[in-house]
Amino acid sequence: MHASLPDATTLIGRLAEAIAPTLTADTYIVGIHTGGVWVAERLHALLKCTQPLGTLDISFYRDDFSRIGLHPQVKPSNLPFDLEGRSILLVDDVLHSGRTVRAAMNELFDYGRPAAIRLAVLIDRGGHELPIRPDFAGHVVDIPKHQNIILSRLDDGHLTLSLA
Amino acid sequence: MNLQLTEDGKLHHLLTLDGLPRAILTQILDTAESFMDVGEREVKKVPLLRGKSIFNLFFEPSTRTRTTFEIAAKRLSADVVNLNISTSSQSKGEAILDTVDNLSAMHADMFIVRHSQSGAAHFIARHVAPHISVVNAGDGRHAHPTQGLLDMFTIRRYKGAFHNLTVAIVGDVLHSRVARSQIHALTTLGVPEVRVIGPKTLLPTGIEQMGVKVFHDMEAGLKGCDVVIMLRLQNERMKSARLPSSQEYFKFFGLTPEKLALAKPDAIVMHPGPMNRGVEIDSAVADGPQSVILPQVTYGIAVRMAVMAMLAGGTA
Amino acid sequence: MKIHIQNGRVIDPMNARDEVTDLFIAAGKIVGIGQPPADFHANRTLDASGLIVCPGLIDLSVRLREPGYEYKATLESEMLAAAAGGITSLACPPDTDPPLDEPGLVEMLKFRAKNLPGPRVYPLGALTQKLEGKQITEMAELTEAGCRAFTQADAPMTDTNVLLRAMEYAATFGFSLWLRPQDVSLAHGGVAHDGAVASRLGLPGIPALAETVALATILQLARETGARIHLMRLSTRDGIAMVRAAKAQGLAVSCDVAATHVHLSENDLVGFDSNLHLCPPLRSLRDRDAIREALRDGSIDALCSDHTPVDEDEKQVPFGESAPGASGVELLLPLTLKWAREMGVPLMRALDLISWKPAQILGVVGGNLSLGSCADICIFDEHADWVVTSKSLYSQSDNTPFLNHPMQGRVRYTVIDGHLDFESAR
Numbered sequence: 044m045h046a047s048l049p050d051a052t053t054l055i056g057r058l059a060e061a062i063a064p065t066l067t068a069d070t071y072i073v074g075i076h077t078g079g080v081w082v083a084e085r086l087h088a089l090l091k092c093t094q095p096l097g098t099l100d101i102s103f104y105r106d107d108f109s110r111i112g113l114h115p116q117v118k119p120s121n122l123p124f125d126l127e128g129r130s131i132l133l134v135d136d137v138l139h140s141g142r143t144v145r146a147a148m149n150e151l152f153d154y155g156r157p158a159a160i161r162l163a164v165l166i167d168r169g170g171h172e173l174p175i176r177p178d179f180a181g182h183v184v185d186i187p188k189h190q191n192i193i194l195s196r197l198d199d200g201h202l203t204l205s206l207a
Numbered sequence: 208m209n210l211q212l213t214e215d216g217k218l219h220h221l222l223t224l225d226g227l228p229r230a231i232l233t234q235i236l237d238t239a240e241s242f243m244d245v246g247e248r249e250v251k252k253v254p255l256l257r258g259k260s261i262f263n264l265f266f267e268p269s270t271r272t273r274t275t276f277e278i279a280a281k282r283l284s285a286d287v288v289n290l291n292i293s294t295s296s297q298s299k300g301e302a303i304l305d306t307v308d309n310l311s312a313m314h315a316d317m318f319i320v321r322h323s324q325s326g327a328a329h330f331i332a333r334h335v336a337p338h339i340s341v342v343n344a345g346d347g348r349h350a351h352p353t354q355g356l357l358d359m360f361t362i363r364r365y366k367g368a369f370h371n372l373t374v375a376i377v378g379d380v381l382h383s384r385v386a387r388s389q390i391h392a393l394t395t396l397g398v399p400e401v402r403v404i405g406p407k408t409l410l411p412t413g414i415e416q417m418g419v420k421v422f423h424d425m426e427a428g429l430k431g432c433d434v435v436i437m438l439r440l441q442n443e444r445m446k447s448a449r450l451p452s453s454q455e456y457f458k459f460f461g462l463t464p465e466k467l468a469l470a471k472p473d474a475i476v477m478h479p480g481p482m483n484r485g486v487e488i489d490s491a492v493a494d495g496p497q498s499v500i501l502p503q504v505t506y507g508i509a510v511r512m513a514v515m516a517m518l519a520g521g522t523a
Numbered sequence: 524m525k526i527h528i529q530n531g532r533v534i535d536p537m538n539a540r541d542e543v544t545d546l547f548i549a550a551g552k553i554v555g556i557g558q559p560p561a562d563f564h565a566n567r568t569l570d571a572s573g574l575i576v577c578p579g580l581i582d583l584s585v586r587l588r589e590p591g592y593e594y595k596a597t598l599e600s601e602m603l604a605a606a607a608g609g610i611t612s613l614a615c616p617p618d619t620d621p622p623l624d625e626p627g628l629v630e631m632l633k634f635r636a637k638n639l640p641g642p643r644v645y646p647l648g649a650l651t652q653k654l655e656g657k658q659i660t661e662m663a664e665l666t667e668a669g670c671r672a673f674t675q676a677d678a679p680m681t682d683t684n685v686l687l688r689a690m691e692y693a694a695t696f697g698f699s700l701w702l703r704p705q706d707v708s709l710a711h712g713g714v715a716h717d718g719a720v721a722s723r724l725g726l727p728g729i730p731a732l733a734e735t736v737a738l739a740t741i742l743q744l745a746r747e748t749g750a751r752i753h754l755m756r757l758s759t760r761d762g763i764a765m766v767r768a769a770k771a772q773g774l775a776v777s778c779d780v781a782a783t784h785v786h787l788s789e790n791d792l793v794g795f796d797s798n799l800h801l802c803p804p805l806r807s808l809r810d811r812d813a814i815r816e817a818l819r820d821g822s823i824d825a826l827c828s829d830h831t832p833v834d835e836d837e838k839q840v841p842f843g844e845s846a847p848g849a850s851g852v853e854l855l856l857p858l859t860l861k862w863a864r865e866m867g868v869p870l871m872r873a874l875d876l877i878s879w880k881p882a883q884i885l886g887v888v889g890g891n892l893s894l895g896s897c898a899d900i901c902i903f904d905e906h907a908d909w910v911v912t913s914k915s916l917y918s919q920s921d922n923t924p925f926l927n928h929p930m931q932g933r934v935r936y937t938v939i940d941g942h943l944d945f946e947s948a949r
Contacts, residue, residue, distance in 0.1 A: 100241060103253035103283075103516070112217065112520030113255075115234055119241040153250035210794070225723065304839055324841035325725040326795030347843065348725030384725055412728060413719030 047184075051194060051202040054165050054181030055082060059089040061179050062132065062163060066090055070130045073097035075147050076118055078136030078194040081202055082165050086134060097122040097131075104146035126155035136194040138164040141175035166204070168192055210332055218517050220332045220341045223350040224391040232395055236360050238513035239506070245282050246508065256285035256519050259316040263289045264306070264331075265344070266322040271480065272344055275504070276319045276353075279511035285316075285519075303327070304334055311336055317519060318342070325349035325384075340518040348384050354479050355388030357510040359396060361503050362434055365475050369393070375402040375428055375470075376419075378438035378460060378487050379409045381449075385479045386438055387417075394418040404428035405460060408449040425460055432470040436477045437462050440487045453486045463489045467497065475499045524566055524941055525549045527559070531571025531902060535578060536875035537891035546576060548898040551941035556894055567943065569936055571902050575870070578878040578890050579611025579642070579899035579939060583779050583827035584755065585852055587644070589632065591620025596832035596919040601852065602641030604918035606945035608828070608853040609901035609934040611642050612882070612889050617649040618676035624649035624660045626668035633669050640944045643899075645671045645885060647701060650689055654678035659689050662698050671885055672699035672753065677802055677847075679707035683740060690750035699751040699886075702741055704762065705803060709733035714843045716804040720789040726843060729804050731759040738762050742769050745776060753884055754778035756829060758803040760813035767822040777884050778822075780814050781829035782858040783849055787811070787924060797838045797845035798924045818876060819866055825881040826862075828855040832920035850920045857930035860905060864931075870905070900938040907933040 071094045074083025080098050087096045102117040133147055144162060151157060163179040168186040186192060191207050209226065213219045218231055245253055261280045263273050268291060280287045292306060303322075310318070317340045320328045325347030332341040345351040359369075366372055374393055380386045380403050393401045394417070403414060404422040415421055422428030429435060444450050467476065476488075476498045484490045493500060528546040533556070535541075547555030547563055554560050585605055588596040605613055615632070617623035623632065629646045636644035648670030652658045655678075662673055673693060680686050680702075693700050710733040715721040717728025734757070742765065745752045757763055757778050766778050783801060788811045792799050799805060817823040831848025838845050851858075855877060863873035882890025889899040911928050913921035937945035 102241070103255045108255055108520050113238065113516050117238055117241045119244060149254065153248055153253065155249050302836065302839065303841070322841065324843045326843070327841040329795045330797075330841045346725075346841075348727075350725070387723070387725060411722035412717050412730070413722050416719040417723060 048192070048204045048206065049182055051165065051204050055085045055089070055202070058163055058165065058179055058181040059086055062086065063090060065161075066092070067130060068093070070094070070132050071097060071124055072132045072134060073099055073122065073151070075133070075135045075143060076100040079134050081194065081196055082136055083134035085202075086163070095123045097124065099147050099150055101143060101146040101150055104150045106142055106146065120150065122154050126151060126157045128156070128158045131157045131160045132163055133160055134163050136165045137192050138162075138167045138175070138177055138180070139170050141171050141173035144175050145173055165194065166192055210329060221352050221514050221518060222328045222332055222341065222343045224352045224355050224388050224395065225350070227391075227395065229395050229397070232356070232359065232392060235356055235510070235513050235517065236363060238517060239356075239360055239509040242282075242509040242512040242516075245512070252282045252284050254284045255516055256280070256283040259285045259519055260314060261285045261287050261317045261319065261515065262310050262315050263287065263319045264292060264310070264321070265290065266292045266303070266320070266327070267345070269321055269345070272321065275507045276342075276344060276511055279508050280515060282508070283512055283515055285515070303331065307331055307334060311339060315339055317515065319344050321345045323347055342514060342518065345384055348382050349387065351384040351388050353507070353511050353514055354385050355392045356514070357503060357507040358389055358436065358477060358479070359392045360506045360510050361477060361499055362475075364502070364506070365499060366433060369396040369398045372398050372433045373400040373402070373431055374398050374434040374436065375404055375422075375432045376436045376438065377404045377425070377428070377462065379440050379444060380405055380414060380438065381409045381411045382441065382444070383438050389436060390417050390419055402428050402432070406450070409444070425466055426469055429466055429469040432474050434475055434477065435462065435467065435470055437488050439479065439481065440483055442483070457486055461485070461487055461489060462492050464491050464495065467492055477503060480504070524943070525563060526898075526938060526941070526943065527563075527565035527568040528571050528576055528900070528902065529568055531574050531576035533576045533892060534871055534874055535892035536871050537578070537879040538893055539871070540892065541871055546892065546900070548900075548938065548941050551898055553892060553894055553896055553898050556892070569902065569943075574902050574904050574935055576892075576900060576902050577874045578892055579901045579937065580609045580855060580877045581881040581885060581887070581890050582610045582613040582830070582852065582855060582877070583825055583881050583884065584616055584781075585610070585613040585828060585830040586618070586832060586848075587615050587636075588832055589619060589635065590628065595834045598635055599639060600917070600919040601830070601832065602636065602639050602644075603945070604916065605830075605852045606641045606937045606939065607917040607934060607947075609856050609903055609937050610852060611899035611901065611937065611939045612645060612885070612887055613642050614645050614647055614671060614885055616647050616674060616676040618654060618678060622649045622654045623647070623670070624652050624654070626661070626664050629665060629668040629670055640939075640942070642939060643887070643889070645669070645887060647671060647676075648673045650675050650700065651680075651685065656680045656682055656685055659685070659692055662693060663696055666696070666698060671887065672701045674701035674755070675703070677703060679705070681707050686740070687744050687748065690744050690748040694748050694750040697751065699753055701753045701755050703755040703803075704734050704737035704741055704757070705729075706733045706737040709736060714800060714804070714847075715792055716789045716806045718789055718807050720792055724792060724795065726792070731761060731806065731810070734759045734762040734803065735765060738765050742766075742774065742776070746774060752776045756781050756784075756803055757814070757823065758784055758806050758810060760810045763813050763817045763822055767817070770822070777824040779825040779827050779881070779884070780818070780823050782826050782851060782855050783829070783924060784811065785814055785818065785826065785862050786858060791924065792842075795842045796924065797840065797842045798849060798922050798926060800842055800845045800847045801849055802847040815862060815866060818862065819868055824876075825884055826855065826859055826876045827881070828852045830918075832918060833922045834920070835922075838922050848922070850916070850918050850923045852918060853916055854911065854923065854925060854930065856901070856903060856934060857932040860932040861930075898938055898941040901934060902936040902938075903932060903934045905932045907931065909933050
């Protein structure tokens with residue numbers, strides 16, 4: 044355990060506060076499987092968003108597919124709305140290299156042409172490899188390359204951050 | 208020993224469903240679920256297999272099967288090349304292995320193989336370079352694993368589970384690679400009762416050893432079934448000593464609404480296509496409310512995408 | 524050439540001899556056992572300490588592929604391979620191209636073989652012209668040319684009337700007919716034993732009935748005509764039972780099996796290896812076990828290699844399209860030894876099946892080590908371990924289901940007609 048890792052619920056609250064002023068009626072929240080969906084669900088509730096929540100599984104868009112193959116538990120993407128001209132708030136748990144976000148944006152564009160995409164992450168841990176930065180970050184921290192931050196969901200639904 | 212799996216248990220070739228663990232079958236079906244919506248997007252493809260070359264190697268003509276593999280590959284963004292070899296090099300005496308070697312030299316990543324000889328896909332899989340995957344798209348009477356999988360996908364979609372089902376496979380089991388793949392999949396996935404129904408001349412010797420119950424009487428065999436799978440009866444069977452006429456066959460083994468009424472009221476009717484209406488199946492059944500024959504075709508694309516995606520990844 | 528074979532364990536089934544002793548050979552004959560004749564000065568002494576000295580093996584079916592199929596194998600390569608397998612006499616089926624259906628062809632083959640080192644070659648004559656199953660051949664002329672018996676080999680005999688007449692004609696002269704019982708129409712299109720494995724693999728089947736139905740016909744015609752019949756390559760439990768019963772009733776029939784069928788079954792087909800495409804097909808485990816037992820109780824008279832070199836191109840295709848047959852002339856001895864070890868059969872009894880018994884069936888010299896008999900001798904190390912590879916085989920073809928399998932027992936020297944025709948490289 045890393046002593047300085049903040050509480051996930053607190054971070055989500057902070058994130059919601061930051062996002063709230065920018066939220067329009069035409070903003071659709073889309074979470075990236077698996078951790079991003081958990082965060083997106085909380086934000087969706089906290090922000091009292093009336094539009095349906097979207098989920099993305101970016102397995103089919105990963106750039107490391109030919110190295111590591113297909114994720115064995117791939118889940119369907121679910122975007123129950125038309126993306127065309129909409130404002131999308133893309134949500135993930137941890138921003139690291141930026142490759143997941145790139146894959147997610149590629150997938151979104153295969154569904155249609157959104158007017159705007161903004162990115163919200165629980166934690167920006169540094170180590171970016173692409174010109175991708177969050178519009179909203181619950182917490183910014185520099186984590187050594189060999190370590191990973193993992194968001195997990197306990198049986199009671201509580202979200203918690205850990206280092207591995 | 209198992210040609211199909213890598214040392215760490217991943218699928219490398221798909222040649223037969225015989226001997227594949229339940230976990231892998233389930234994984235293919237689950238993966239296929241995620242591909243179901245790709246056909247409904249604005250851009251009907253995902254970039255997963257971008258830059259991969261897939262060769263449809265058809266030594267036996269089949270436009271239908273080839274097309275579904277082609278669509279599946281294209282929805283995965285792969286480059287697809289179709290080769291109907293029955294009409295080109297084979298007649299010039301070019302050996303299968305020469306064809307395979309030639310295509311390998313063109314940096315193929317995957318071969319989709321259809322051949323009239325049982326074991327042809329095994330034969331090719333044993334000879335290709337280690338990075339190339341082989342998908343059996345039907346070999347002789349032996350196996351048609353993607354058809355078997357799409358049938359399982361269909362059954363799971365309509366029936367939810369396998370553990371409480373009675374499934375009947377009706378007709379020319381002897382010559383059917385589809386039936387063999389279905390039987391392996393059904394027994395592996397835990398279907399407690401798989402029946403085969405047909406005249407003795409169309410059931411293979413020792414079929415019981417594949418874990419099925421044998422019926423020669425359609426009425427008895429259909430009783431209480433949740434799923435009825437009709438097999439295609441090739442016309443040339445009528446010219447052999449195995450059957451007297453298509454009329455007599457239809458009378459005793461064709462699926463009519465009356466016979467279907469013996470199965471459970473919510474039983475579904477499946478057929479791998481193409482159908483011979485009035486030979487193995489009555490149009491009233493084929494086009495009736497219990498028929499899921501058209502959805503089978505749709506699911507076939509998602510299932511083939513799943514298979515190709517699982518094979519193409521992580522073996523480099 | 525005078526040879527002194529020193530200190531070997533001499534096993535001679537015909538004379539029931541099993542002792543460590545010396546053999547002395549001169550002018551193509553065994554001239555001394557234990558004691559040399561007076562004034563014997565060996566040109567060559569073979570140290571057989573720890574080795575077994577037995578009669579040269581007699582193989583009832585070796586395809587030399589001449590004339591006509593030289594691309595599959597040549598007389599030179601296959602005669603050398605046979606000698607390397609300890610074989611000193613072999614019967615060569617007539618399914619060459621053209622088939623051995625006229626005296627000139629038989630004489631040519633004998634002439635070619637005589638001028639090469641290696642075993643004595645005994646051609647089997649074609650039973651019908653071009654092996655077409657229609658018109659019988661000049662059996663008496665062919666016998667004068669050197670044919671030991673008449674056979675269709677694996678070619679079908681569709682017309683029962685022709686079979687009846689052929690038996691009557693052969694019986695007139697006392698010639699032997701060697702027949703492989705397989706009903707053509709029941710076997711039609713099949714490539715594997717019609718059973719659970721072929722059903723699972725979707726391979727067209729050849730039912731056991733194809734053998735038993737044909738056997739019933741052959742045995743009934745043999746009773747009627749009194750023809751001398753040898754049944755080749757039995758493969759089924761029921762077929763063996765029929766032959767056992769016929770023998771018990773006093774019918775003069777003999778029979779053999781191929782060494783492959785003593786060890787393999789339909790279960791081995793699961794990987795679709797075309798080297799397992801054999802004729803007759805590998806049958807069920809039950810059938811295989813019946814073969815193993817019938818060899819022990821004497822119901823089956825002889826073991827042979829049924830050596831069939833097949834060109835690589837004809838095996839490098841899917842199972843059903845491949846040419847049937849296996850190369851095996853160098854495996855006859857180790858496969859026989861393997862069976863004997865697994866069944867607890869004494870060596871004397873096992874070697875009988877590949878020496879004295881087949882000598883009697885073929886009606887030729889050899890197959891025993893009596894004083895004064897021809898010096899056809901095999902000397903082998905029963906414990907030598909080796910692996911079957913295209914490199915370790917002398918045969919031009921390596922189409923054997925035992926490729927890359929370990930074997931125990933290997934020939935060290937083969938003496939044919941008093942000459943040391945083979946000596947292993949070690």
